[in-house]
Amino acid sequence: MFTYQGNRRATPSRRRSRWFLAGGVVAGSLVVGAAGVTGVAALAAPRAPGVTEQGRVAAAARDDGPDAGRRTDDGTPGRPHRPDGRPDEEGAPDGRPDGPGTRRPPLLTVPCDSARLIAALVQAxxxxxxxxxxxxxxxxxxxxxxxxxDEYDGGIRDAREAADAAENPGDAERPPRQPGDDNTGLPLIYxxxxxxxxxxxxxxxxxAETFRFFTVRxxxxLTLRDIVLRNGRSTSEGGSVHVVHGATAVLERTTVVxxxxxxAKEGGGGVFNDGNMVVRESRFIGNSAVGVEGKGGGVLNGGVLTMSKTEFRDNSxxxxxxxxxxxxxxxEVATTLLAHNIAGQGGGxxxxxxxxxxxxxRVVDxxxxxxxxxxNSDAVxxxxxxxVQGNTASGNGGGISSIQGLLPMDDSVVAGNHARGNGGGIFADRSNILVRTSEVSDNAAIGAKSTGGGIHTSAGQLSLFKSKVVGNSSTLPPGGIFADRARVRIDxxxxxxxxxxxxxxxSKVPISHCFR
Known part of the structure; x- marks a missing residue:
């Protein structure tokens, strides 16, 4: 039987022209290579009216793959659908399958069963x-x-410290880790x-025995979202979560309580981060670093931390x-509340x-x-x-203490703080303090020999720009600013x-621009 095929598109040869190859190699791009083909065609055929040379190059460079020219149901170009409405590739609604080797990780739904949670994390x-x-x-x-x-060798940071200790015996920063130090209630996160x-x-x-919940190797x-972690307990850093130096964690709307x-010397009652961590809209309530030199009742950071809209309350x-x-x-900490926390230094x-x-x-009470x-100590x-309001120090610095540090403060209020030592509002020793467009008011140094109800500075520098030191008091004068072996500048x-x-x-150092 004869079938007319005059309108059927001829199947193009798969053999590439030497002109195409030459154009691609010489110009170093497929577009220019395509232009070579177009140029050859132009020599053999007249130009269509209204079609520019740039248009011919663009047409030659367009994708003519197996899906070219196909349309979705709304008429836009895209992958065709099967008769049952599914895309050619099964899986996600956008046609991308879930699971290994794809851009989207699988979703594992866990019933209210601890064993099933452990199994899901093992599978993940x-x-x-x-x-x-x-x-x-x-x-x-x-x-x-x-x-x-767990063959963890201490990671990047511990390896570096081990090398330092080998070169300088006796200088190791901490003793070797014991297997029980890193007990976790859930599988390690790799x-x-x-x-x-x-x-x-x-x-x-x-x-239960002592363990934290998550260790991120x-x-x-690890991303935690809309979850509560309660009663974690670790013999080392991180009562609930430990993020090692080469790991990442994100906490969103997470409560650690x-x-x-x-x-003995580290801490992180709630979380210890030695890697890269982001915390948003989370809460740290009633956590403790109970070692003799324990640090960070709620969070101890030794890596890179970005935090916002978070609350710390009743930690120690x-x-x-x-x-x-x-x-x-x-x-970097923003839009956060630190209230009713307790420590040897830096209550909040x-x-x-x-x-x-x-x-x-807000740093209050x-x-x-x-x-x-x-x-602040030896830090920026x-x-x-x-x-900074309503805080109390049994020694120096009711509101803020800075020892051998740099502390610029802008657009802030330090008010209603109390110290039984010196510096009801701010205490500074060997520090550079810059107070700009800020207010230090109604603070008190109430010990028997206390001075500098507003600010007490020694052996450093204090600069005030467009700021107020008003209504402060101390047992011994001055109640405003006391300086000893320090340079004070007031604009x-x-x-x-x-x-x-x-x-x-x-004041032991005369202070200019200060009313008696």
Whole structure:
């Protein structure tokens, strides 16, 4: 039977023209190679009216793959659908399948069963990552540590410290880790794993052995979202979560409560971060670093930390940083509340040998021996738009203490703080303090020999720009600003008035621009 084929498109030869190859090689691009083909065609055929040379090149460079010219149901170009309405590739609604080797990790839904949660995390690690969705409002109670081989050698930071110790015996910063130091109630995190809590709680049983919930190893990426972690307890850093130097974690709308680090010199009652961590809209309540020198009752950061819209309340540390401690790390904190926390230094916040920036944050009603609200030592601490109020120090620095540090403070209020030592508002020793467009008011140094109700500075530098030191008091004068072996600069736009019993009279260093 004869069938007319005059209108059927001829099948093009798969053999490429030498002109195409030459054009591609000489010009170094497929577009120019396509232009070579177009140029040859132009020599053999007249140009169509209204078609430019650029248009011919663009037409030659267009994709003519197997899906070219096909349309979706709405008429736009795209992958065709099967008769049943599904895309050619099964899986996600957009045609991308879930699981290993794809851009989208699989979703594992976990019923309200602790064993099933453990199994889901084991599967997620084995399959290269997953999203694990918990049962809404469920409490997953763990009664014992999860047993699994862990050949962790201490990671990047510990390896570096081990090398330093080998070169300089006796200089190791901490003793070797013991296997029990890193007990976890859940499998170690080695992959990119997201846990969507849906309001669920993961808790350590009341009489359970000591373990934290999550340890994120080098290369691991853990995201916790809408979840509560309760009663974690670790013999080393991180009562509930430990993020090692080469790992990443994100906490979103996560609450860490009543968790404890027993480490003698480290800490992180709730969380210890030595890697890269982001915390948003989360809460740290009633956590403790109970070691003799424990740091960071709520969070101890030794890596890179970005935090916003977070609350620290009723946390404690025997060393420093009742709420948050940044030790040898870099931290940016914004729109956060630190209230009713307790520590040896820095009841609310401590920055030691670190770089810390805090903005639009309230530090209120915290308590410490030194630096009732904030303590800064051998560090750079940048404060902007802060309220430091109602904090108490049994020693120096009711609101803020800075020892051998740099502390610029802008657009902030330090008010209503108390110290039984010196510096009811701010205490500075061997530090550079810059107070700009800020107010230091109604603070008190109430000890028998206390001075500098507003600011007490020694062996450093204090600069006031467009700021007020007003209404402060101390047992011994001056009640405003006391300086000893320090350089003090007050610009013409600043005022130091109404402090009791004097503003600056009684300071060991005369202070210009200070009303008596």
């Amino acid at each position: 690690n084995a399959e290269g990552g997953a999203t694990v969705r918990l049962a809404p409002k469920c409490t997953y109670t763990l009664s014992h540590a999860f047993q699994q081989p 992959q990119a794993i997201t846990v969507e809590g849906s309001g669920a709680t993961i808790a350590r049983g009341e009489n 080098d290369g691991g990426e 009543d968790s404890t680090s027993l480490s 540390a025997n060393g420093y940083g009742g709420g948050l401690a940044n030790y040898r790390g870099a931290a 916040l401590a920055s030691f040998s670190a770089r810390t920036k805090v903005e639009d944050t 915290n308590t410490a021996k030194v630096g009732g609200g904030i303590a 601490l940048v404060l902007r738009k802060l309220v 013409d736009a600043s005022v130091v008035i109404e402090n009791r019993s004097t503003n600056c009279a009684g």
